[in-house]
Amino acid sequence: MLLLIIENEEQASVRAVLGHFIFVYTHPYMDGNGRMGRFLMNAMLASGGYPWTVIPVEERDKYMNALEHASFDQNIKPFAEYIAYLVKAGLKGAPIAKIDTRN
Template identity: 40%
Template structure:
């Protein structure tokens, strides 16, 4: 494992993404973490935990990527990795945040 890659991710997170919207930061953290693939197994699960931790840290509810959204999730994640265009991935995560917020609010009714 190249420690410089991990340090670069941490530097990006704290220095370059600081002014981004929390949903954008969470999405970038997820995408860039899973791209460096630091573990033999569990990289996807860990990156989704990081995404939800970042969302919750900023007052959002955690998101759930349902089975029916899984293909789209992998497609937009692949687009972000191959083109560095995170817009489709950010859009998907934003939609899932809204869906999650609506679900949590419905419980309060």
């Protein structure tokens, strides 16, 4: 049922948020599922022409809190808004994640 919802969703951004959330919700393992969920999210975003979006380590608490609202409070809005915030920054050419360019 949930996969049909994602499959029939026209907006890549909505597919990305739902796909990420559903994956980590149904596979709640401590190691690896977050990376795979973020990879799936980015594959879905890329299918709609969106930039690759990184969840910054510095914002891990925001990310986890948003996921918790979706899981425990059954409110996916904070998670969708958080991902939208990151994607919009990337679209503006100002990603939130800091990259250390010192070698």
